[in-house]
Amino acid sequence: MHEARLPRTLEAAAVLLFLLQSVRVLFSVLFGVIYDTIFEEVIPLTAAGGILLAVILAFLTPLAAVRRRERGASLLLTTASIAALARIPVTINQPTIRLWSSIVVIGAAGLYLSTLARHHPRRLAPALILALAADQFLRTAGDTFDLALRPWWLPVQTALAVGVIIAGRRAQQGGGLGTGGGSPQDHPSGWIEGLAVGSLLFLETSLLDFPNGVARWSGTGYEVVAPLLMAVTLLPLIEPVRRGALRLFRGALGGLLLLVLGLVGLAAGRWVGGWIGLAGLLLGQYLLLVSLFRSGRAPTPGGLALGFLLFLVLNFAFAFTFTYPYTIPAFRGMGQPVLLVAGLIALLPALRSTRPETLRPAATWSPLSLLPAALTLLLTLAFAWPRPVAYRESGPLHVGTYNMHYGYNTTWRLTLEEIARTIEESGADVVMLQEVDACRITSYGVDNGLWLARRLGMHVVFQPTLENLSGIALLTRFPIVTADGALLTSELEQTGIVHARLRVGDEEVDAYGIWLGLKPEERARQLTDALAFIGDRSPALLGGDFNSTPDSPVYARLVGAGFVDPFVALGVDPAPTSPAIEPRNRIDFVWGRGLHPLDASVPDSLASDHRMVITEWDLP
CATH class of the missing domain: 1.20.1250 (Growth Hormone; Chain: A;)
Incomplete structure (x- = not known):
């Protein structure tokens, strides 16, 4: 046995x-x-x-x-x-x-x-x-x-x-x-445990088992979160630590305390944020995993099936918080409540009485069993450590914009490596990215911006627009002086603008990435917000998916604000950018103000559902 x-x-x-x-x-x-x-x-x-x-x-x-x-x-x-x-x-x-x-x-x-x-x-x-x-x-x-x-x-x-x-x-x-x-009869089962397993799987696959998700959700650094999250995940396997926690939370009052602390930790992750929010999420993760051992009960087959169905329901509810303009508008901003509901259900078994055998010391535990965990932590720390950036110190500036479609091509095949090669082959030193996921189960849980930055040896500035886990980003090889961003007025899907002030030789250049909405009146309001955010800064670059063609009011307003379309300025035939296959519309642009355009082109890569735009600019 x-x-x-x-x-x-x-x-x-x-x-x-x-x-x-x-x-x-x-x-x-x-x-x-x-x-x-x-x-x-x-x-x-x-x-x-x-x-x-x-x-x-x-x-x-x-x-x-x-x-x-x-x-x-x-x-x-x-x-x-x-x-x-x-x-x-x-x-x-x-x-x-x-x-x-x-x-x-x-x-x-x-x-x-x-x-x-x-x-x-x-x-x-x-x-x-x-x-x-x-x-x-x-x-x-x-x-x-x-x-x-x-x-x-x-x-x-x-x-x-x-x-x-x-x-x-x-x-x-x-x-x-x-x-x-x-025997199995010595270990009672319950349907609540099945629901708890389904809710726990949702929490883990949507956020808590993803260091990039925890980092974005709390607004902290990935390189710090990754080893800490691994340590907290492994802690319940260390028998003396687990037994101490179970003794602390034994009894009805202890179970209630465990449930309340777990929910407070999950709530702090987003609503407080920062390092306090990170501590809350780590506490929530630990208590959720410890609670698996507390009652000694296993899920019944029926309870587990219900839990799996609940897992599906929670995933669709969480997806609606990103796709609310096209599904259920009431789900806008409801990501945190969905997670808290899941957390409550996942922690319900903590309210059951503690079985005595869960508190007994294990006869076979040895400190040597810590060695695999220690090695795992060291490797995790090494993998998460920031990569060196291949800095570019002077101009000219090679600037691109790319709607990366969450890492998919037109047929929904995952094409992150092809997207990276497209950027690499373009020679871009600055890239404005749109449709960037940072941790969504619908895009493999990848942090698109972070992965591309590490793959290409660049910095990334991420501006979340949806639930802290999806938005826009800016990649650059130039040193960053300051970086920020803002949300734009949006009645439909929330959009934003991301900004980085770059040091180019002895000069500073303000680079902005933007993504405008699908309706004309929405774009008009958002462009007003964006131009107010940019102000009269010059030299400046503005790139993104404007969802507007050259004959649109958006285009005219940008020209009126002093921005230059490099294709027009250079007399280059402006190729359409959308869709990637047989493109018909030119809606992706890189604009410059206070800079001299040198070149502009549209590579023929089909890695995304848009084509990339690449431009070259010289300082005045």
Whole structure:
């Protein structure tokens, strides 16, 4: 029995890691499917409905968990093997392949999780924490872009699948049919625990397991957050620390205190912000994970299925806080309340009585078990450490603007590397970016601006416009003197303007990035705000997606404000920029004031759904 615990825990951690990765992939692909169904109308409603039905069925597989222990052991091995094998094609960067393979992984992992909770309840919490830590590690190692979703990872993923199957066989042969201490009847279950697991998965996959998300949400530095978040995530696995926390929060009053402190921490993350907000989020993460061990109860299959459905509902509700102009306007600014509702449900098991066995010391714990955690922390610190910037000290300035479509091309294939190469090949020293996500499950949880900055050896200035996790950004190789930004008046989707004062030789140049709304009256108000924000600063650069053509009032007002269109000034034929495939409209511009235009062009890259604009300017 005891020799089966380690392989069973490793098998469970791997399956849960595959679940976390596949959920992220699924929602990223679904984002494109829903967009193309509703807005582009290129996917029939019946096809989209069939996909959503398959998704719902995949999340209901916990209901199929079996009661008999002998069948449970076989089912664990079977579902773990299916999840591991189906996870291999998830690595392939093709939306259709990723969609269906991730659905299979989720279905198999859901049934595995339900069976594990019934027959090995003590393995559930440590396996989930190991999976969360591994997921954090892989994303931090990739500068927020999961290494396990890169093309070169395919043979590694294949080896991992083989390893999971071997671990499952060893666990089965080792007699791992019990709970790792007592029979399943000794470990009561409850449906509230199932809802809590679903809410916890939502919180982790939307924010708390993402150092970039926690950093943006609280307004703190990624390089500081990453190692701290990893440490807090691993802490509940250290038996003396966990036991001390459980003793502190034992009893009805202790459980209530745990719940209240967890919610206060989650609320402080956004509403207080800064280092206090970061401390609150770290406290919330720790208490959420500790609460997994507190009651000693496992989720029932029905409760877990309800929890998975709740996970779907919470994800759609959180998505509406970003897409409110096109879905439900009442969800504007509701990101924090959605997270607090999820936090409340996730912490409800803390109100149950503490089971005595959760407070007993583990006979096998050794300080040597801290070594893997210490090594993980050191590597996380190294991966998160700021990258050197290849500074450019003098002009001329090569300035571009790029609507990067959250890292996707027109067909919703993830193209971050192609976008980076487009910028790299353009020779741009300053790039204004639009449609920049910093941590959304619908764009793989990547911090687009941070990843591009590290990939290209540049600085990034991010201006959040939606829930602190989506907005616009400015990349630069020039030293930054000051940086700021502002929100623009928006009745529809919130937009903004980002600013960095750059040192170019002995001069200073103000660079601005902007994204204007979809309706003329909205753009008029926003341009008024933007011109007031810019003032009479000169020399100045202004680039972005203006959603306005050269015959528009926006264009005329910019000319009237003293800005120069380099294409017109140089007599260069201005190529259209949108859409990227067979472009028809020129709506992306780089304007200059107090600078001499030297060149302007539109590269033919199809990495995004817009084309990049690249210009060259000399100081006066």
